[in-house]
Amino acid sequence: MRFDVLVLGGGTAGCALAARLSESPERSVCLVEAGPDYGLYAGGRWPDDILDARSLAFSHAWETDGEDRSQLRARILGGCSAHNACVVLEGAPSDYDDWGHGWSYDTVRPHLQRAREQLRTRPTTEAELTPWHRAFAEAAPDAILHPVNAVGTLRWNAAFAYLDPARSRPNLTILGDVLADRVRLDGTRATGASTSAGEIEAETVVVTAGAYGSPGILLRGAGASRRRRPLRPRRGRVRVRADGGVPPRDPRVRARASRADGPGHGGDPQQSLPRGRL
Numbered sequence: 460m461r462f463d464v465l466v467l468g469g470g471t472a473g474c475a476l477a478a479r480l481s482e483s484p485e486r487s488v489c490l491v492e493a494g495p496d497y498g499l500y501a502g503g504r505w506p507d508d509i510l511d512a513r514s515l516a517f518s519h520a521w522e523t524d525g526e527d528r529s530q531l532r533a534r535i536l537g538g539c540s541a542h543n544a545c546v547v548l549e550g551a552p553s554d555y556d557d558w559g560h561g562w563s564y565d566t567v568r569p570h571l572q573r574a575r576e577q578l579r580t581r582p583t584t585e586a587e588l589t590p591w592h593r594a595f596a597e598a599a600p601d602a603i604l605h606p607v608n609a610v611g612t613l614r615w616n617a618a619f620a621y622l623d624p625a626r627s628r629p630n631l632t633i634l635g636d637v638l639a640d641r642v643r644l645d646g647t648r649a650t651g652a653s654t655s656a657g658e659i660e661a662e663t664v665v666v667t668a669g670a671y672g673s674p675g676i677l678l679r680g681a682g683a684s685r686r687r688r689p690l691r692p693r694r695g696r697v698r699v700r701a702d703g704g705v706p707p708r709d710p711r712v713r714a715r716a717s718r719a720d721g722p723g724h725g726g727d728p729q730q731s732l733p734r735g736r737l
């Protein structure tokens with residue numbers, strides 16, 4: 460199999476990306492998801508707990524080491540948007556303005572608006588408050604009743620929001636129940652991925668397997684093949700800007716990573732690898 464773009468992980472981000480990237484009929488896109496794809500919402504095959512926005516859903520969770528829910532992640536098309544609390548909270552405009560070069564509320568606002576519409580975001584109504592929430596709201600008059608991405612009590616997950624309108628596109632392939640193992644490399648260039656469905660070649664590889672899944676795929680690929688050492692926190696910086704490039708000046712957003720045995724670092728394996736069995 461060969462595609463222009465291969466998206467690994469069909470969660471919240473992966474569904475949005477695969478749908479947006481396949482808007483161009485010239486571009487072939489493949490979305491790989493470890494969990495099941497129940498198809499169109501209208502097909503009626505989605506499990507009840509995944510559809511019910513009134514409580515968190517647990518039927519499609521990755522296996523974890525602990526039972527305290529701190530590692531809870533969904534393994535299903537739509538990812539955590541398919542089992543989460545549907546709370547839609549945007550930052551204050553001044554926060555976006557504060558992000559630095561290339562970012563501002565004005566540049567982000569149209570994208571927030573589009574996401575709001577696509578996710579069918581609506582206000583929470585007074586009638587939906589639980590007794591606890593009602594007491595809290597009465598005690599704190601400034602408290603915000605947050606919006607929700609729900610149609611009535613239906614959790615409107617990213618698969619419904621983004622993939623349903625895109626599923627009929629011949630240039631979009633969705634592979635459910637397929638586990639991505641590692642990104643394949645030709646030197647330093649990503650050329651595809653090894654998956655439980657075999658090798659998939661692509662011009663561009665996007666890793667959207669979530670906070671636990673993405674590092675796992677990357678560590679088994681580039682990290683494992685080149686050095687076989689886990690990533691470790693360090694004083695290096697990765698800078699990002701609104702268009703995904705590297706800004707010339709220091710923004711407020713940065714991440715830190717280097718090798719476990721890099722200068723000045725002792726080993727604490729618990730910090731380097733996710734504990735969930737991903």
Ligand SMILES: Cc1cc2nc3c(=O)[nH]c(=O)nc-3n(C[C@H](O)[C@H](O)[C@H](O)COP(=O)(O)OP(=O)(O)OC[C@H]3O[C@@H](n4cnc5c(N)ncnc54)[C@H](O)[C@@H]3O)c2cc1C
Binds near residue numbers: 468640
């Ligand atoms: C219980 C819970 C409640 C939450 N409530 C809210 C809320 O109310 N409001 C809010 O804004 N946020 C909420 N969040 C957070 C929000 O859901 C996440 O931040 C968001 O879904 C993350 O999106 P993502 O695309 O990065 O990852 P995910 O949505 O987790 O998607 C990752 C996808 O990749 C797949 N995957 C992982 N590894 C592989 C692999 N090796 N091969 C193939 N596929 C793989 C997974 O199965 C998953 O579908 C909640 C999160 C949880 C866990």
